[in-house]
Amino acid sequence: MAAIHVVTWNNRRQYRRELERYFRIRYDIYVKRRQWHALARPINIEMDAFDTEHAVYLLALDSVGKIVGGSRLVPTLQPHLLGDVFPGLAPAGAPRAPDIFEWTRFFVSPALRSRGRSSPIAGIVLCGVLEVAHKLGIRQISVVCESFWPKRLRAFGWSILELGDILQHQDGDIIALLIDVTPEAIASTRRAYGIREPILAEAATTG
Template sequence: MVRIAVVTWANRKQYRVVLERYFRIRYDIYVKRRQWRAVARPINIEMDAFDTEHAIYLLALDSLGKIVGGSRLVPTLQPHLLGDVFPGLASDGPPRAPDIFEWTRFFISPALRGRGGPSPVAGVVLCGLLEVALRLGIRQISVVCEAFWPKRLRALGWSVAELGDVLQHEDGDIVALLIDVTPEAIASTRRAYDIHGPILSDAAASP
């Protein structure tokens, strides 16, 4: 069984070992496998300018406590990828508000990615993302992502607005999106991944 651990600045010490592993997995995925040159470092840890006390980490853990997926939320009133690195992706300027957070660093363990079908762990992380956002009062999520993501997210029943044109980037074509956080999106994502009921426990409701 996979569960979502919500890690914040307040409870980070409880997850110290898991968080270190999380940053090493990010290095393996983004630097070694995807070869994102912009985030390469001389150490086997991938951290960027937005891994601050404001970041909220969603870690998908299996029954043994092993990380099998992850994601990150950052408030848009703080420095974030769209606002500070790729503002030109948003034609009318990057959206910033107390109830808009940016979504980054979504990944699934390579060994668990679906072959010829959706990964069950992806469904857990995506549902967990929306559930956490809804419980925190987050109205919308912005994201800088590969250009194929709008079609995939709309297929899940998500309301997605493209904020500007696709940018040809050295690490792949990217686009900025603004996503509505709604109970309907959670319900349709659960149906798509055959998930019955909430991903988060009451203990994870107030990170």
């Protein structure tokens, strides 16, 4: 089973190769496959303004160290997607607090996606987002996502607040959410995917 490795500014050198591959996978998914042309660069690496020393990366690595999924958490007291690019998605204001982080760049390796159903790797990454957030003392996570996500996440037992209306965007309809990080959400997501083993790698550090 894949395990979630947590990569921060402090331990990034241990994951130098994995991080480079992570950014190349992001380019393949978001630029080549999803055609997000605004992210196109001369080199096949997708990095944005929020890939800074404050970002926390979640890398799902299989038994041979291959990246099979990933995601990113960014503190909302720093510049982030909702607060600085899509503030109109939260008319009352983007939530900002030391214990609120933004969740972005969720992906599963295209080769491991399951047609017509959610991939088991998706379950590992989703659980990883919640478990890492809980471990770091993050109370809530905000996210700008496609409009189908609220229904899907609620089906997993996540407690969600929609921060505004759906926005019709050139890359697809999007909405902003605020999600509670709770042990109940972790447990229900684990049950939904039949996950019984620890998913956080022992070697993963957040210091």
